[in-house]
Amino acid sequence: MISRSSTPRSAAGTPAGIPITGEEIPADILDGLHGAALLEGARLLVPDAWHVQAVLDLVHDAEYREALDPEVREEIPRWTWADTGEDASRREGIPDAAFGPRQRNSTSPVRDFAGHRAVPGRGSAMFEQHPHLALLGTSNDRPADWL
DSSP: OOOOOOOOOTTSSOOOOOOOOOOOHHHHHHHHHHHHHTTTTTTEEEHHHHHHHHHHHHHHHHHHHHHHHHHHHGGGGEEOSSSSSGGGGGOSSSEEEEOOOEEEEEOOOOOOTTTTOOOOOEEEEESSSSOOOOOEEEEEHHHHHOO
């Protein structure tokens, strides 16, 4: 459950959906992330540029397919909600305050949970043109591994 005082964060501690600079990640930071993954029984893979593009192509294909699927379009509003009005008392799901800005002129894999809904006060921002991706994997696929 997401509380009103929390903001979703990426592994690097940046609030989810907030553009970052796209600068190179220092080797010592990557080493620390690799070590942290191993301590948790996982493996962190940082793909090269060709593989990043392949992953982005898959993500964009999935987004396109979701946009065409009426069941998905009906499902997303059930687990996202407006932080004002009749939805304001909800305690489960993703509040619109956590959506972050809409992307402008970018291909970064940032999911837009607002879809076509207008979110008051929500602007747009430029995201990095060449995003850094990290893939975290486990040897099993159980609920405990998903955390």
